[in-house]
Amino acid sequence: MVNVKRFVFNPAQANCYVVSDETKECVIIDPCARSEQERVQFQRYIQEEGLIPVRCLLTHGHYDHILSCDLVRDLYGLYPEVHQRDKAWMDLVDKKIEEVFGVGGFKYDIVKPQHYLQDNEVIAFGSHRLITLHTPGHSPGSAVFYCEEEHIAFTGDTLFRKGVGRSDMLYGWIEDLMNSLRHITTLMPNNCMIYPGHYLDSTIGFEKKKNPYLLPSWYKKNTGMKHLVVLTGAGISKESGLSTFRDKDGMWQNLNAPRLASIQGYRKNRSAVLDFYNARRKNLLTVEPNHAHKVLAELEKDYVVSIITQNVDDLHERAGSTNVLHLHGELRKVTGSNNPNDPNCIIEKPLDEPISIGEKAADGSQLRPFVVFFGEKVLNMKPAERIVKDADIFVIIGTSLQVYPAAELKDYVPWKIPCYIIDPSELWSGDIYGFEHIQTTAVVGIDILKDKLAHI
Numbered sequence: 001m002v003n004v005k006r007f008v009f010n011p012a013q014a015n016c017y018v019v020s021d022e023t024k025e026c027v028i029i030d031p032c033a034r035s036e037q038e039r040v041q042f043q044r045y046i047q048e049e050g051l052i053p054v055r056c057l058l059t060h061g062h063y064d065h066i067l068s069c070d071l072v073r074d075l076y077g078l079y080p081e082v083h084q085r086d087k088a089w090m091d092l093v094d095k096k097i098e099e100v101f102g103v104g105g106f107k108y109d110i111v112k113p114q115h116y117l118q119d120n121e122v123i124a125f126g127s128h129r130l131i132t133l134h135t136p137g138h139s140p141g142s143a144v145f146y147c148e149e150e151h152i153a154f155t156g157d158t159l160f161r162k163g164v165g166r167s168d169m170l171y172g173w174i175e176d177l178m179n180s181l182r183h184i185t186t187l188m189p190n191n192c193m194i195y196p197g198h199y200l201d202s203t204i205g206f207e208k209k210k211n212p213y214l215l216p217s218w219y220k221k222n223t224g225m226k227h228l229v230v231l232t233g234a235g236i237s238k239e240s241g242l243s244t245f246r247d248k249d250g251m252w253q254n255l256n257a258p259r260l261a262s263i264q265g266y267r268k269n270r271s272a273v274l275d276f277y278n279a280r281r282k283n284l285l286t287v288e289p290n291h292a293h294k295v296l297a298e299l300e301k302d303y304v305v306s307i308i309t310q311n312v313d314d315l316h317e318r319a320g321s322t323n324v325l326h327l328h329g330e331l332r333k334v335t336g337s338n339n340p341n342d343p344n345c346i347i348e349k350p351l352d353e354p355i356s357i358g359e360k361a362a363d364g365s366q367l368r369p370f371v372v373f374f375g376e377k378v379l380n381m382k383p384a385e386r387i388v389k390d391a392d393i394f395v396i397i398g399t400s401l402q403v404y405p406a407a408e409l410k411d412y413v414p415w416k417i418p419c420y421i422i423d424p425s426e427l428w429s430g431d432i433y434g435f436e437h438i439q440t441t442a443v444v445g446i447d448i449l450k451d452k453l454a455h456i
C-alpha cells in the first residue's frame, strides 16, 4: 500500500508529493515549497508521520518544481535527481528564470543534482519501486515516475487532468510531447491513477476519454497523419477461433440466446448466465490475435488508428492496438449488477477466475460480466459517432452490418472519403453504397487493404 500526500506550493501552484509506504520510507517528488509557511508545513508532515525520506526526485528542471531542494538537502541530506537531459535546465535555472518564466525576485539556493536519471531507471523505496520513464516534450528531460504494482504515476507537466504541459517554451518540442503521451497512455492501464505537476489527480482511462490532447484529431493536426477508423465485428475474431453469433454455424444456433445473454435471462437465472460467460471468459485464453489484428496494430506507425469494435474479446489490445473502443463491453472486465456502467464498479478480473454468485462489486451488488446483454443499451455510441465523423479513411471488417446500432455508424462517415469493407459474403449493394468491397476473409483481406491504403 502506497500513501500519496499532495501539497500545492508557490505562486505557480505546483504539486509536491510525498510518497510513502508501510515501512515509513518515502520519496519526495518535486519539492517546491517557497514561503516559510509552506516549508514548515512540508517539514512538519514528514516529521509527524515519522517518515524517512530516501530519494528526492524531480519530474523536470523548471523552477516551480525545485524551489525547496535546499531544504531537502539540509534536512535529509538528499540531492535532487532529474533526468539527464534536463541538466541544461538545472544549470541555467538561475539565469533563465526571469527571461523564460517572466518572474523575478526569486532568491534561492540552487541545488545541483549529484546524480542524473536514465530512462527506465528504477527507484526503490520501502517495499516499492518507481520506474523512471523519460517523457520529453514539455522539457527535454521531463520524466514520469511510474509504480507499476500500485497503478500510480507521477506525470509532472507532461500530462495533466484534461490537459498537457506547454511545449512552446525554451527547449520544449511538440513532436516529443506527442510521442511521450502515446508512450505512457499505451503502457499504463486505464485504472492507473495519475498525479500531475499541477492541478488535480485523474486516471489514464478518464484522460483517454476526456483529454482533448489525447484525441486523434489533435494528433492528426500535429502530425499530418490520416485518421484511419476501423469498425470490426465478429468476423475478425472468428479467424482466431472465436465463434460468431449470427452465422449459420454461429454460437446462437446451439445455444439459447434469450436465456443466456439477455438482461431478462440474467434476472431470471443468474447462475446460468454467469456459467455461460465464465466459459466464454476462460475460452478467450485459448485464442490468439490473428494476422488481421496484427496488421491493424502495425498501421499505427503510419496512421492515427481508431478501432471501434463490436467484439467483447481483447484480441485487438493483445495484438498491440492502443486505441480501441468497445461498443458491447469487454469480457476481461467485470462490473456490478445495479449500475453496470458505473466506472467505480468496472474492474479487470483474470479470465481464468470465474465470477461466482455472492461475489460483490464495489457498490455491493452482484458481480457480473462487463458486457452488454441483449435488451441493454449499447455503450459508447456517442464517442463512436464522434470518431467516425473525424475519419479520413473508413474501414469495416467482419461485420454483417445487421447489428444495430453499430451499423448506423456508417451514416456518420464524412462525404467522399475512401471506404472499404472486408467481408467474404455477398453484400447487397444498397447496404454498402460508397464502399469498395474486398470480398474475402479478414486475414486475407487485410493485406489487400494495406496495399490499397498505400496507393491512396
Ligand SMILES: [Zn+2]
Residues within 6 Å of the ligand: 060, 062, 138, 157, 165
Ligand atoms: Zn514545467
